[in-house]
Amino acid sequence: xxxxxxxSGDSGDGMQMVGNLFSESAAFAxxxxxxxxDYPAEVRAPQGTVAGVSGFQVxxxxxxxxxxxxxxxxxxxxxxxxxxxxxxxxxxTATILLDSDGFTxxxxxxxxxxxxxxxxxxxxxECNIVEAPIxxxxxxxxxxxxxxxKSALKCRNMxxxxxxxxxxxxxxxxxxxxxxxxxxxxxxxxxxxxxxxIEAGENYAKNTHxxxxxxxxxxxxALAKGTYRSINGNQAVAWGFIxxxxxxxxxxxxxxxPITPATGILEELAKHKALGVKTVQAEDEIAGICTAxxxxxxxxxxxxxxxxxxxxxxxxxxxxxxMAQIPLVVVDVQRGGPSTGLPTKSEQADLxxxxxxxxxxxxxxxxxxxxxxxxxxxxxMAAKIALERMMPVVLLTDGNxxxxxxxxxxxxVADMPSITPPIVSxxxxxxxxxxxxxxxxxxxxxxxxxxxxxxxxxxxxxxEHRLGGLEKQPKTGAISYxxxxxxxxxxxxxxxxxxxxELMPAVQIEGATEGDLLVLAWGSNVGKVSEVVAxxxxxxxxxxxxxxxxxxxxxxxIAEAMSHFKRVLVCESNSGQLASHLxxxxxHKDIRSLADMGARPFAAEALxxxxxxxxxxx
Amino acid sequence: MAxxxxxxxxxxxxxxxKWCPGCGDHAVFNSVLKALPEVSERLNIPRExxxxxxxxxxxxxxxxxxxxxxFHTIHGRAAAISTGLKTARPDLSVWVxxxxxxxxxxxxxxxxxxxxxxxxxxxxxxxxEIYGLTKGQYSPTSKLGKITKTSPFGTIEEPFSPAVLAIxxxxxxxxxxxxxxxxxxxxxxxxxxCHKGMSVIxxxxxxxxxNHKTHADYADTxxxxxxxxxxxxxGEKMLFGANKEKxxxxxxxxxKVVTVxxxxxxxxxxxxxxxxxxxxxxxxMLASMRYPDYPVAVGVIRDVARPTYDSEVARQIEEQQSAxxxxxxxxxxxxxxxxxxx
Numbered sequence: 001x002x003x004x005x006x007x008s009g010d011s012g013d014g015m016q017m018v019g020n021l022f023s024e025s026a027a028f029a030x031x032x033x034x035x036x037x038d039y040p041a042e043v044r045a046p047q048g049t050v051a052g053v054s055g056f057q058v059x060x061x062x063x064x065x066x067x068x069x070x071x072x073x074x075x076x077x078x079x080x081x082x083x084x085x086x087x088x089x090x091x092x093t094a095t096i097l098l099d100s101d102g103f104t105x106x107x108x109x110x111x112x113x114x115x116x117x118x119x120x121x122x123x124x125x126e127c128n129i130v131e132a133p134i135x136x137x138x139x140x141x142x143x144x145x146x147x148x149x150k151s152a153l154k155c156r157n158m159x160x161x162x163x164x165x166x167x168x169x170x171x172x173x174x175x176x177x178x179x180x181x182x183x184x185x186x187x188x189x190x191x192x193x194x195x196x197x198i199e200a201g202e203n204y205a206k207n208t209h210x211x212x213x214x215x216x217x218x219x220x221x222a223l224a225k226g227t228y229r230s231i232n233g234n235q236a237v238a239w240g241f242i243x244x245x246x247x248x249x250x251x252x253x254x255x256x257x258p259i260t261p262a263t264g265i266l267e268e269l270a271k272h273k274a275l276g277v278k279t280v281q282a283e284d285e286i287a288g289i290c291t292a293x294x295x296x297x298x299x300x301x302x303x304x305x306x307x308x309x310x311x312x313x314x315x316x317x318x319x320x321x322x323m324a325q326i327p328l329v330v331v332d333v334q335r336g337g338p339s340t341g342l343p344t345k346s347e348q349a350d351l352x353x354x355x356x357x358x359x360x361x362x363x364x365x366x367x368x369x370x371x372x373x374x375x376x377x378x379x380x381m382a383a384k385i386a387l388e389r390m391m392p393v394v395l396l397t398d399g400n401x402x403x404x405x406x407x408x409x410x411x412x413v414a415d416m417p418s419i420t421p422p423i424v425s426x427x428x429x430x431x432x433x434x435x436x437x438x439x440x441x442x443x444x445x446x447x448x449x450x451x452x453x454x455x456x457x458x459x460x461x462x463x464e465h466r467l468g469g470l471e472k473q474p475k476t477g478a479i480s481y482x483x484x485x486x487x488x489x490x491x492x493x494x495x496x497x498x499x500x501x502e503l504m505p506a507v508q509i510e511g512a513t514e515g516d517l518l519v520l521a522w523g524s525n526v527g528k529v530s531e532v533v534a535x536x537x538x539x540x541x542x543x544x545x546x547x548x549x550x551x552x553x554x555x556x557x558i559a560e561a562m563s564h565f566k567r568v569l570v571c572e573s574n575s576g577q578l579a580s581h582l583x584x585x586x587x588h589k590d591i592r593s594l595a596d597m598g599a600r601p602f603a604a605e606a607l608x609x610x611x612x613x614x615x616x617x618x
Numbered sequence: 619m620a621x622x623x624x625x626x627x628x629x630x631x632x633x634x635x636k637w638c639p640g641c642g643d644h645a646v647f648n649s650v651l652k653a654l655p656e657v658s659e660r661l662n663i664p665r666e667x668x669x670x671x672x673x674x675x676x677x678x679x680x681x682x683x684x685x686x687x688x689f690h691t692i693h694g695r696a697a698a699i700s701t702g703l704k705t706a707r708p709d710l711s712v713w714v715x716x717x718x719x720x721x722x723x724x725x726x727x728x729x730x731x732x733x734x735x736x737x738x739x740x741x742x743x744x745x746x747e748i749y750g751l752t753k754g755q756y757s758p759t760s761k762l763g764k765i766t767k768t769s770p771f772g773t774i775e776e777p778f779s780p781a782v783l784a785i786x787x788x789x790x791x792x793x794x795x796x797x798x799x800x801x802x803x804x805x806x807x808x809x810x811x812c813h814k815g816m817s818v819i820x821x822x823x824x825x826x827x828x829n830h831k832t833h834a835d836y837a838d839t840x841x842x843x844x845x846x847x848x849x850x851x852x853g854e855k856m857l858f859g860a861n862k863e864k865x866x867x868x869x870x871x872x873x874k875v876v877t878v879x880x881x882x883x884x885x886x887x888x889x890x891x892x893x894x895x896x897x898x899x900x901x902x903m904l905a906s907m908r909y910p911d912y913p914v915a916v917g918v919i920r921d922v923a924r925p926t927y928d929s930e931v932a933r934q935i936e937e938q939q940s941a942x943x944x945x946x947x948x949x950x951x952x953x954x955x956x957x958x959x960x
Contacts, residue, residue, distance in 0.1 A: 013760060024955065027957070028957045030959070056771075100796065108816060174955075178955070223959045224959065225959050226958070226959060227952065227956050227957070227958050228956060228957055228958070228959060229951075229954065229955060229956040229957075230955070238952065239947070239950070242947045242950065243947050243951075246947045251706065253702065253705070253706050255702050272950065273934050273935045273937075273939070274935075274938040274939050274941065274942040274945045275945055275946075275947060275950065276935060276939070278705055278706060278931055278935070280701065280702065280705055282698065282701075282731075283698075283727050283728065283731040284699065284727055285697075286695060286733070287698035287701070287727070287728055290691075290695045290698035290699045290701075290702065290728070291698055291701050291702030291705065292702055293691070293699050293700070293701035293702060294671070294689075294699035294700055294702025294704075294705075294706070295697070295702040295703060295705065295706035295707075296702075297669075297687075297689055297699070297703055298669075298702070298703045298706040298707035299706070299707065300706040300707075302702070302706075316692055317692060317695060319692075320691060320692050324689070342905065406938065410951045410952055410956065411951070412948050412951075413946070413947050413948055414948075439631075439632055441631060441685070455766075458666065458667065458669050458687040458703075458707065458709070458710055459666055459667050459709065459710065460666055461665075462666070462690075462939075463664045463667055464631075464685055464686050464687050465687065465688070466631075466681050466682055466684070466687075466688035466689065466690065467688070467689050467690070467692070468682070468689065468690030469690065469691060469692055470690065479682070543632075551647035561885075594640065
């Protein structure tokens, strides 16, 4: 039943917008949707070149959708470069909708192809090629609106939107309302032109009987009851923090430096001063985390957001947060590395950096999110752990989650778990003699029963104290370089992190709880891997699946669950980092790695073959 | 709230102070202890609303001796950590203790951006022109040609003047003082604290072990200081010398030292200090003066009013909150484009 549409065109052709509008219209119509933008790092590479092609993939279905899909059933190519760049993503029998006005002898030759044989050269003989004069249709449709040619041509993407919505009989109301809201007041002519373009596209689809192969049953929704909105991972992270701040009674502070693909979180938070959110666009990555540490010292829910190169720069300050027991959330929206790497491509290769990328034994909580909507939950939980246990938490998302969208069943803050930071006053500690030294001064590392340092926030009378990055005596917090003190503080830092697993649910096994093969995944691979495993299981394979969300400390139940399976297969987009970690953390003897280092989502077909191979091996 | 009157001792926590005997930091510490009761009184800030943040280095140990909130952080980052603290908590009086290596080498970026933003911090820059804690390597303020462990043939790097750098980076308050001038230091600290915005107070301190007498040429004795430094006071003539007989005049586009009554110069030719001038040119020239060509400027070099970063953040929040009163997270989540599945 599932349909995958890929919109591709020049960076300036508005493919991201048409993709978003299509997916939101489909979601509004009751389909499950998941999106995957695939754009170049350059803002506007030269027009008509393969380097400048921007793509946007939408996967929709009559049930909830958990990943971006595989090869596309529909490929929209706004120009020859788009066809050349993205034909490899089309199935052998895909429908290819192209703007025939842009396919001339010269434009095709410029790319090294022949207009007569390009279809064969690209191996698209089996495909249903729809040559639609999109440019001319656009010019005709907006002729009444008195736009110059350049402005008129900007409506080409809306013709495409109309055609694709028409193909699947999805109402265009949502898209039209969006256009009215965006241009209605500001520029009524452009608004009118865009709506005319949508209608022209829709009519074209109807008149030419261009009908997609899959229809949802009308009026039957793929999703659970409730109020939804479309959300991407970056927005969801930002909103998770907003919810956590309100729940905990702390002010939200974000100190960050712009970096792809994490910038969207800072941009989102910067909008919400009405909710009391303070953001500092810092002078560098180090200042990003340091301003957050300062704000946290001052009593805020403090976060900093970054990607891999930025996490590397933040590592010393993150060690300070470990040492001084500072509540802090660091979001690493992972991208392809090392070094500058692949800024717009997604990877999961920062796991071991998050785990170990600091000087000294410096353990901290590493939590992961596995879908755009899950980013809300995990950002919230990261904040809860940080605030309740007084420690830094690294939240790993990735580029696919950051930019991918899906419907989010909106949560009310009242329905979220409580967050109770260990904030204290002198009066509340009066009975606890161990919290004060012989001069009556507060021992700054005094802790509650959960090993959470009491949070004496500046401005609290009688609890003045000094924190610092130097090693200290366990009881008094006085500077100490004694071997015994260092050993016991090191053990304490480890135990604090280990105890944090109490705040997260145990892993859930999908399928039988014992058998031949347990497949594990984390992050943005979860949707596709779990779906493929379910498919193998439905076909009779003795294979189970589990998502690991909490990597450090290792989520409750995972080691035990693994011990009931002969083999464990860890699927991840790196060189096998989680597999390697699990080998060191559990006694399981056959942990295998299905590692993809291509900075791309897993392909379902190959994934299934790999799972079967590992399942059927003796 | 009833006003509390503090004494200097209320601000020290009794921990043994571990700087070397003769280190200039002791003097600055005493000046700070003397300044804080006055700051508390003038700004009506109780002790629990003072926070001292430091980086790494000898002078950064400062916070361990204070009975205020304090945070001994990591090398170079105190200004950034303080920026976050002050932005989150504009009600606190936030002090930064940092050395020349801490603020001008590893933390140079945070230093200039804190100045540029005009965040309301009081940064005490302990300038001893050497790395002390790592035991004697040259710093970004070491005098050209200085022989140290890492420059056995003399440095070949032009030093920074912290005050000049701060002015260039748009700090709104820049003062300079000398460790041994306890009262001057105290006055500069109080004025810096009362100034709204980034206050950089450069203190010329002696490192008795690794850079002894680096400031001696102009700071060693009271008599030397009278002849070789000039105390700048807003609205007063720029005069110095034991009998205030010498002054600064403008000669073309340069400053010139003259003796009043000689070579045709009268008191009317001597410049009057305008610390409040927006224009940075004269302030830069004054901060740049080096012995022996000029007296070294001490006192408040620059003190201009401009909006602070923390108060501007608070203003924008107030504006947004009055435009959308009582907004809650739920209003955000359920606002905009949503749809219902029945």
